[in-house]
Amino acid sequence: MEIKAALTGNPNCGKTTLFNALTGSKQRVGNWPGVTVEKKEGTYKNDPSILIQDLPGIYSLSPYSLEEVVARSYLVQEHPDVILDVVDTSNLERNLYLTTQLLELDIPVVVGLNMMDIVEDKIDLKKLARWLNAPVVEVSALKKQGLESLMKQVKNESAKKEQKPFLFSRSIEDAIGSIQRLLPETKQTRWYALKVLENDSRILEELSLSKTDQQKITKLREAIENEFDDDIESILTAQRYDFIEKLIQDCVKRKRTKHAMSVSDRIDSIVTNRFLALPIFVLIMYGIYTIAMGSTPFSIGTIGTDWANDVLFGETIPGMMGSVIQYFHINPILASLLKDGIVAGVGATLGFVPQILVLFVFLSILEDCGYMARVAFIMDRLFRKFGLSGKSFIPLLVATGCGVPGIMASRTIEQDRDRKLTIMTTGFIPCGAKMPIIGLFAGAIFGNSSLVATSAFVIGIAAVVVSGIMLKKFKAFAGEPAPFVMELPAYHFPSLSNVLHSTWERGFSFIKRAGTLILLSSIVLWFLQSFGFVNGAFAFVDDNNNSLLALLGRSLAWIFYPLGWVGDMAWKATVATFTGLIAKEEVVNTFGVLYNFGGELSEAGNEIWTLVAADFSAITAYSFMLFNLLCAPCFAAMGAIKREMNNAKWTWISIGYMCVFAYSISLIVYQLGGLLLHEVPFNFFTVVALVLLVGILYLLFRKGYSEDKSNISVKDFSLNKVRS
Known part of the structure; x- marks a missing residue:
């Protein structure tokens, strides 16, 4: 049984x-x-x-x-x-x-x-x-x-039914027993009696008690409240804690003096210090990104990715595929699909798996040892200053692995306005799927700089904070954030099995997408970039500038000219951005297909990196990276937004806000940053960038919407009782 x-x-x-x-x-x-x-x-x-x-x-x-x-x-x-x-x-x-x-x-x-x-x-x-x-x-x-x-x-x-301990005073225990006898036979439990005594409306509705029984219960409740001169819920809570206090006094023998500090307390005095907490957190994240994605001798993630690109997807798999094609005399078009579509496209994405797994290992260690709970406490203190709920950090933290469960985690936030604000900003956090974008440009343009990877994480947090401040000024989001109660566990050595299990769950999700969604989109991308119209005839093209993909990209590329996406790279960057809506890994996958057409990746994706570096300057690369990190998330995350918002209008508002915000930030960075670096001349869009910057500053510092306190319902003040 x-x-x-x-x-x-x-x-x-x-x-x-x-x-x-x-x-x-x-x-x-x-x-x-x-x-x-x-x-x-x-x-x-x-x-x-x-x-x-x-x-x-x-x-x-x-x-x-x-x-x-x-x-x-x-x-x-x-x-x-x-x-x-x-x-x-x-x-x-x-x-x-x-x-x-x-x-x-x-x-x-x-x-x-x-x-x-x-x-x-x-x-x-x-x-x-x-x-x-x-x-x-x-x-x-x-x-x-x-x-x-x-x-x-x-x-x-499991087979026993023991008498429960008496937690409350004799008068309350007697009242519980009296109420139990008034309940239907199937509901004559201690728990139902307590809920009735507490005047739980949902339980009372479920039980459908007679008017006479309700009057008897009301008299019992009033008698107890008169005896203790308090409301019934507070009385029961206080007596539960009285029971616990007596239990502790009898069962626990303290070994430490009252004022002695535990090891966890001593560590917390440093890592949660008002002035040191944030710098320590930034340094830890910098160290993690250096090991996972840097260019130092101990950047094991980069070493693994170099091997994957140089050996696995640069020589071994293309070599095996070439031998198979040659042995079976495979049709040139099908051979192109296998080599230039599937291997080049999926390989460009899977090459970043070592870096992503190393990143997830360290994040799992921080979570399992108890440090991430401290980060939530640290960020709560910061977030509340900007009008954000401290509970918002939990979805943001989850989103570092994947935006979908991060958005879903927003359901833990009780207040609707705080929940909507969190959903709208969670997509700004660099998730695992965005790591290949950062890795590509950090390697191709910025020499595997750890600062670039760290800045992407910092910019994601900054986008959340800035958005929180701006949106809180509007009526739909105005009001005090919900209180945040979280237990800080004692520090302990992380469990190897927990770390590996967590890493595998996150990493396998990435690999699974590469084997399904990205594989399918690689085939579609290969078709669009391999066929086009030449001399009025639809045919297989040797130059992908004549392809259907180029035609589609050029028709939309003008949208991104103000961001610095110009010249021959404009349509490629545009196509990569739109395919990124399928899955953010698709951005790198698209470049893998486009820049590797007619050839193979050789060493560490160097052929892609060289071509990318030739098309992008540092400022245009950063503009492109910013837009793709901050704009609308993948289709799966959009679906999660729709489910959590449960409202089509708010879904489109969320997606629209992320796109407009990403475009504005990328425009400001390219136009004003390029002007300071003498890479971009003063032009009409420089003025637009200045106006946008002034507009953002105005929204940050303007006086926000003020609620009419006389019209606020009791529901707006329904704060969680601090249970500590």
Whole structure:
């Protein structure tokens, strides 16, 4: 018989690490029905009869965020056989608040005390189990210790129904018992009684109690509120914390003095320092990009990419393909498709996989060791000064891997205006698909400069901040940002399996797109650049300047003349930009096809780099790179915007804003930057660039929309209660 175990816990408590350790490769990832919150489930690798459902990380069962709604709905409606509650022992008081709520459900609970190896305090597990009236098991998800004992308790508890501990005062416990007897037979649980006592409108609507029963409950509620001179929700919250405080006093023996600082505290005193935090973050990112995409002897990402381009896609695969073509006497047109379309196009993109994987490895290490949670705290402090929600940083952080889940992550933001603003700006962050664009121009034009790669990341953040300031001045986005509550986990050594798993998920997504979408588009691009009209006849062309692709590009290239895309490169840059809407990797793929027509890539893509360098100056290359990093994202991300906005008008507003903003910034950089570098003469578009710059500065510093406080609804002030 299958046992369903619900894995719950606070964010950053080690729940994901534990889930991966318990399930191994026997897990499935999808979305919860009707929402885009990630759903993970898998079977215990040592006992397939135990199905583990990984619930979103939450701080409580109060429905403040979408994650909390999903978790509560699953526990109440699906009623799993057992709840496996993961508790971060280094922050026991905070984590036990959720535990007290889980104990109110009519479901057996097993408590897993995680991170015990970094805790200096001594915890009496037997006493703790008696207080909670639930089994407590010491585990280390990172070191994979105590897992068998934990799952043994899960299996044992799944068949039990134990009496829950008394968390509240006698008068409240008596009221809970009285309410339980008034409820329908199938709903006579402690949890439903508490929700009724709290006057939860959704639960009351579901139960459809008689008027007489409602009056009895109202009298019970009023009696308690009169006794404690407070509202019922505050009373219950306070008594939960009273229970936790007494539990801690009895079960925990402190080893540190009250004012002693832990190792994590000492590190945080530096990395989250008001003045040092941002410089440290920038230096760390610079170091990562140097190792992943720089030109130093220890830039292992670049070394791997050079090998992929020089050997794998420069000699080995083209050589094998040439031998196959020669051996089977393949038709010249089909041979061109194989060599100049598929190998050159897909190879130009896959050549950057080593750099991308190295980047993802380091980002995964930062996430797993706990530093990225500090970055969220640091950026929250900065973002709120600019009117942005601190919660916006989570989608932006996710977007460094892929813009699609980054946009989806915006659902954690409760306030509609903050959520829309985050969706509109998340696409500015350089995702994994944009890395090949940065790598191409950093190598071809800027000598593999780490500063170019780092500047792309900094510009993405700056675009978010500038957009936040400007858009917050408009009525649709005006108002105070939502509060941001996040647990800062203790620092720990990252798990190798977690880092590799995270890197593989992100990297495989990139490789899969190269093998499907990019392969298909490479074939289409090859056809468009290989055929055209010569002397009035449609035929295979030797010069791609006569191709259908050139015809299409030239008809649209005039749009980008003010950005410096002129001459023979204009149509190529235009085509690459539009194919980038299919997938951002397509920009490099397109150049791979166009610049490698009739030949093969030799060393490190040097033939492409030479031709690109001949067409682009430093200022035009930077203008092109900026536009493609900031403009509308790929079709998949546009689809995510449409799903999250759930409104066609706001979808087009979002895409339109990104395109206009990207064009404006690229125009300013090319026209004014080129003027300062004496590469661009003063012209009409120089004046346009100056006007745009003045306009942006005006929007940044002008007084914003002021709400009429007398007409603000209660909903506008519905801030999350700080649960700490």
